Amino acid sequence: MNYREKNTEALKKYRPFLLQRMEEWEEQGGEPLYPCEEIYETEAKDGQSVLHVVRNGKEHRLNSPYRPLDEAKRWTEQFNFKNLHTNVILFGMGNFLFVKTLLSQLQDDATLAIYEPSISIWFWVIEHVDLIEVIQDKRIYFILEDLNKDELLSYLNDTCHWTSVGSQITCHHTGYDKLFMESYRDELAVVQRQMNLAVVNRDTQAFFSHHYVLSSIHNLEYLCESTIIADYLEDFPRDLPVIIVSAGPSLDKNIDLLHEAKGHSFILATDSAVKFLLQHDILPDAMVTIDTRKPASHISDERVRNIPLFCSQESANRIMKFHTGKKIWFKTGAFLNALFAEQKKSFPPYNVGGSVATAAFMIAISFKAKNVILIGQDLAYSGGSTHAGGTVTKIVNEENEGKTVEGIDGKPIKSRHDWLIYLNWFEESIRELEKANWDMRVIDATEGGAKIQGTEIMTLRETLDECCDFSQEFDVVRWFSDKAPTFDYEQIQDVIRYLEDCKEELQELRTMGKDAATICDKALKLMDSKDTVKNESKWQRKKQGYIDQIMNYNASIEKKRCYQLIDVYISDVASKLLRGVFQVSDDEEKDERELLQNASAIYSAVGSSVEELLPEYETMLEHIKERADRKEE
Amino acid sequence: MAELKEQIEQMGEQIDAVSELFYQQKNQEGYTQLEKVIVGVAQVIETAYTVYQGDEVVTAKIQKLTATLQETMEAMEDKDTILLADMLKYEVLEQLETLK
Numbered sequence: 001m002n003y004r005e006k007n008t009e010a011l012k013k014y015r016p017f018l019l020q021r022m023e024e025w026e027e028q029g030g031e032p033l034y035p036c037e038e039i040y041e042t043e044a045k046d047g048q049s050v051l052h053v054v055r056n057g058k059e060h061r062l063n064s065p066y067r068p069l070d071e072a073k074r075w076t077e078q079f080n081f082k083n084l085h086t087n088v089i090l091f092g093m094g095n096f097l098f099v100k101t102l103l104s105q106l107q108d109d110a111t112l113a114i115y116e117p118s119i120s121i122w123f124w125v126i127e128h129v130d131l132i133e134v135i136q137d138k139r140i141y142f143i144l145e146d147l148n149k150d151e152l153l154s155y156l157n158d159t160c161h162w163t164s165v166g167s168q169i170t171c172h173h174t175g176y177d178k179l180f181m182e183s184y185r186d187e188l189a190v191v192q193r194q195m196n197l198a199v200v201n202r203d204t205q206a207f208f209s210h211h212y213v214l215s216s217i218h219n220l221e222y223l224c225e226s227t228i229i230a231d232y233l234e235d236f237p238r239d240l241p242v243i244i245v246s247a248g249p250s251l252d253k254n255i256d257l258l259h260e261a262k263g264h265s266f267i268l269a270t271d272s273a274v275k276f277l278l279q280h281d282i283l284p285d286a287m288v289t290i291d292t293r294k295p296a297s298h299i300s301d302e303r304v305r306n307i308p309l310f311c312s313q314e315s316a317n318r319i320m321k322f323h324t325g326k327k328i329w330f331k332t333g334a335f336l337n338a339l340f341a342e343q344k345k346s347f348p349p350y351n352v353g354g355s356v357a358t359a360a361f362m363i364a365i366s367f368k369a370k371n372v373i374l375i376g377q378d379l380a381y382s383g384g385s386t387h388a389g390g391t392v393t394k395i396v397n398e399e400n401e402g403k404t405v406e407g408i409d410g411k412p413i414k415s416r417h418d419w420l421i422y423l424n425w426f427e428e429s430i431r432e433l434e435k436a437n438w439d440m441r442v443i444d445a446t447e448g449g450a451k452i453q454g455t456e457i458m459t460l461r462e463t464l465d466e467c468c469d470f471s472q473e474f475d476v477v478r479w480f481s482d483k484a485p486t487f488d489y490e491q492i493q494d495v496i497r498y499l500e501d502c503k504e505e506l507q508e509l510r511t512m513g514k515d516a517a518t519i520c521d522k523a524l525k526l527m528d529s530k531d532t533v534k535n536e537s538k539w540q541r542k543k544q545g546y547i548d549q550i551m552n553y554n555a556s557i558e559k560k561r562c563y564q565l566i567d568v569y570i571s572d573v574a575s576k577l578l579r580g581v582f583q584v585s586d587d588e589e590k591d592e593r594e595l596l597q598n599a600s601a602i603y604s605a606v607g608s609s610v611e612e613l614l615p616e617y618e619t620m621l622e623h624i625k626e627r628a629d630r631k632e633e
Numbered sequence: 634m635a636e637l638k639e640q641i642e643q644m645g646e647q648i649d650a651v652s653e654l655f656y657q658q659k660n661q662e663g664y665t666q667l668e669k670v671i672v673g674v675a676q677v678i679e680t681a682y683t684v685y686q687g688d689e690v691v692t693a694k695i696q697k698l699t700a701t702l703q704e705t706m707e708a709m710e711d712k713d714t715i716l717l718a719d720m721l722k723y724e725v726l727e728q729l730e731t732l733k
Contacts, residue, residue: 045723064656066719074656174658174715 004127010135021147025119032119033146034180039124041095044068051095053121053179062094062175072101075174079105083167086110087159091187092176093121096129103137112140113155117176117183119146145183150428152187156194165195211292213569215317216333217616221623222320223495224631226327227486228345229310229366240474241265241371241467242364245284246357247272248378250448251388254460255375258282264468265373266476268310268363270356271298271319273376276388278303285476288360289315290331290352296322308480310363312352326481330363334564342498343491353425355418361429365440371467372442375460378449379419379426380405406451408444415450423450430454443467485631492628499624503617505560506610513606516553519546520600527593550599557606569613570605577601637680641729644673648726655718663714674702674725681732691732698728 001009011019038054042065050063064071075098079088086106093099093116102112116122122144125131134140143152160168170191177184243258243265245251251273258267259282269277269284271294277284278301286308287299296318299309306325313333320327331352332340340346348366352359357377364372376388403420407413415423430442431454444455445463458466487495523546526539533539557563567574577598585591647670654663678695685691701724708716 061713061715064715064719066723071656071715071719074653075658077653078657078659172658174656177658 002127003130007126007129007131007135010132014135015142018142018144018148021144025147030119030146034118034120034183036118036120039120041128046070048097049095051121053118055179060175060179062092062173062179063097068097069101071174072098076101076105079169079171080167081105081107081110084109086167086169088112088169088171089115089155089191090171090173091115091184092117092173092180093125094173094176096125096131096134098173099134103134103139106139108139110139111155111159113143113152113159114140115143115145115152115187117145117180117187119144150424150431152190153194153424153428156191160194168195208292209568209571212314213565213613214616215292215315215320216313216335216565217613217620218317219311219313219315219320220336220499220620221627222327223487224492224624224627225485226329227480227483228340228347229328229330229363230346230348231483231486232328232480233348233366233368236367236369237474238368238370239469240369240476241373241463242367242369243267243373243375244357244360244364244377245269245273245277246360246374246376246378247276247387248376248380248446248449249382249386249388250378250446251276251376253447254445255280255282255388257460257464260470261464261468263473263475264470265464266367266369268360270360272356272387274299274304275301276376279389283307283477286310286328286480288330288356288363289319290356290359292316294319299323306481307477310359312359326483328480330366331359333568335562338561338564339495339498343487343494345486353422353429355422358422358425358429361426365429365433365438368438368440370440371463372440373460373463373467374442374444374452374455375446377426377444377446377452379423379452380407380413380415380448380450382448408446408449408451408457410451413450419450423452426455427453489628489632492624492631496621496624496628499621502562503614503621505562506566506614506617509557509560509563509566510607510610510614512553512557513603513608513610516550516557517600517603517607519549519553520596520603522546523550524593524596524600527589527596553603565613566606566609569609570602573605574602634684637677637684638733640673640677640680641733644670644677644729645726647673648721648729652718652722655714658714660714663718667709667717670721671702674698674729677729677732694728694731698725698732701725701728 008019011022034055036053036055037057038052040052041049042052044050044063044065044067046067046069048063048068050061050065050068053060053062080086084107086109088102088106088110090099090102090112093114099112099114106112141151141155143149143155170188172184241264243261245255245258245267247270255276258277258280261267262282262285265285267277267282267285269287271287271289271291274284274287275298283303284307287304288310289299290312292314294316296316299319300322305323308326308328309319309323310328310330311320312329312331313336329336329340330347332347337347348362352362361372361374402414402416404412405415405420405423430452433440433442434454442452442455443463444452444457445460447459451457523543526543526546530539647666651663651666651670654660654666678698681691681695701720705717705720705725708720
């Protein structure tokens with residue numbers, strides 16, 4: 001068996017999807033994104049292989065002509081592999097000498113994402129290099145720009161947490177930066193953006209954490225009368241087109257056509273788009289809101305008070321309070337998820353994508369609508385406007401984060417970094433639908449903005465003529481509103497009992513937090529006494545005893561159902577203390593001391609946050625009981 | 634002679650450090666240090682000429698080293714930093730060692 005056969009066998013066993021993509025690419029006669037005129041190897045002075053690539057008439061040598069293995073070893077010496085959960089992103093695989101040298105240094109909990117811009121080099125390597133061990137290694141992610149480029153983002157989403165940013169290594173195989181300059185620049189930009197996002201998410205979560213948790217608690221009182229998305233999925237009329245109305249600047253062009261669509265489609269508006277619809281005297285059939293800090297002004301008009309509202313655990317409580325119509329939970333956080341699961345209620349497994357428009361799209365997909373129509377989904381500037389009505393809403397660092405993308409007319413159009421994330425999300429979601437052979441058309445009837453790959457581009461006029469059945473009327477608002485609440489009276493009593501149990505857990509958490517902090521302080525005091533200790537082994541046993549107690553408290557705290565809420569609530573404190581938590585220094589005692597100091601601060605924060613939240617929680621319990629009593633009447 | 638030996642040992646450390654910078658893609662720093670290495674090697678050659686004036690064997694070694702330096706400079710002009718590092722470490726340094 002030659003290398004190609006052995007490697008293919010290994011791919012079949014350990015990386016079947018990658019092999020499938022490779023074979024599909026070959027069968028379809030794929031053209032490499034970055035063609036190479038020639039790829040060959042020569043022998044170094046020490047007998048090792050040296051890889052050469054000829055591109056654009058220029059020859060690039062990718063290894064030392066003297067001692068390639070020594071070169072690879074000297075190259076890896078610049079990196080710190082001692083840290084925990086190290087994630088390495090390597091641009092370029094070469095002949096795998098650098099990869100194998102890297103792997104020999106990485107710990108078991110590390111990951112290595114190999115991003116290869118040239119499918120030609122990949123195929124060459126499959127033919128000429130023994131990759132079996134590498135293919136089997138679960139720490140490795142293969143990302144080939146021609147085949148599965150999007151997996152870089154998935155990898156970064158999975159691994160790029162703010163706690164690991166300090167121990168992440170981004171590097172490139174020698175020579176690749178010049179050989180594939182454009183790809184290298186783009187890849188670096190993607191990685192840097194995700195790292196920035198991880199830090200921003202940390203800061204955002206820390207900033208919004210209190211609002212998030214307070215909304216999550218107060219929104220619970222609406223459980224009595226509300227429904228969940230699963231209640232509607234089986235009966236939804238799939239032939240009814242879903243029109244997702246977002247607030248992009250192109251909405252001004254075709255918004256009035258929605259008058260015709262009313263009654264013949266499901267008009268699902270993002271919270272940002274509601275006011276623009278009302279300006280044109282159009283009532284949506286339902287609205288979507290997720291952002292915990294959304295201003296109340298977005299949904300504050302009497303006309304929409306009773307329109308069904310798709311909401312999540314952390315939706316802005318002021319909006320939830322104003323709204324008196326049917327609330328439909330479509331997404332939960334960990335806390336509410338556990339509550340629903342206890343009552344044997346579940347939610348579709350989806351990733352709502354981080355914006356209200358992507359959430360609306362997920363709702364439409366859950367309903368398995370045959371036609372999903374996007375309007376106002378520009379994801380780009382229109383002149384200087386960012387939103388409908390000529391509105392301009394600026395974001396942090398906007399000037400430095402702009403990028404030009406393809407518009408629906410094929411011409412370049414200016415976008416910005418947050419829109420690009422959502423653009424990528426839409427495209428990836430549509431690709432997943434295509435892969436799964438879903439019977440669904442996604443039509444972009446925005447009539448402007450960035451091109452969303454995978455959508456059919458049509459005008460709204462054409463779309464309505466094609467997708468709407470004007471011979472029949474369907475009262476969507478009534479259809480959603482008439483559904484009985486998810487929990488009947490008996491079930492809501494179970495929910496109330498569950499919430500009361502959680503209140504007791506909160507009280508226990510308060511005590512455990514304070515006690516664990518005390519143990520940490522005792523352990524620190526013991527460490528201070530190390531130099532004067534007479535009985536070293538007794539000292540070690542006592543220290544270990546404290547550490548065991550802390551570990552037990554930790555395990556008990558994390559088991560509490562409402563700890564999820566506390567964890568988010570204290571993220572502003574935790575984000576400062578846990579920065580660099582996986583970074584290991586040469587001074588074990590210093591690392592241990594720092595860990596104990598941080599742990600003490602976090603446990604104290606657990607205790608004090610419960611003190612703050614208990615009164616809010618008790619208020620919520622009172623309200624939900626009142627609503628339950630009214631329900632019985 | 635002792636002075637020459639000391640110079641060569643110092644050059645050994647500097648060459649090793651410069652090569653490492655290039656292997657680790659720290660090219661800007663590498664080029665800055667390279668300047669000192671070139672000056673240092675030139676001084677070694679000068680010292681060797683003075684010490685071993687008339688010695689045909691040493692003169693031949695010095696000529697070979699000068700030719701190697703020339704090739705190393707070509708690698709530098711081609712911006713082939715890996716070949717540059719290799720030549721410094723495995724040619725220039727080895728030939729310097731023979732002058733000790």
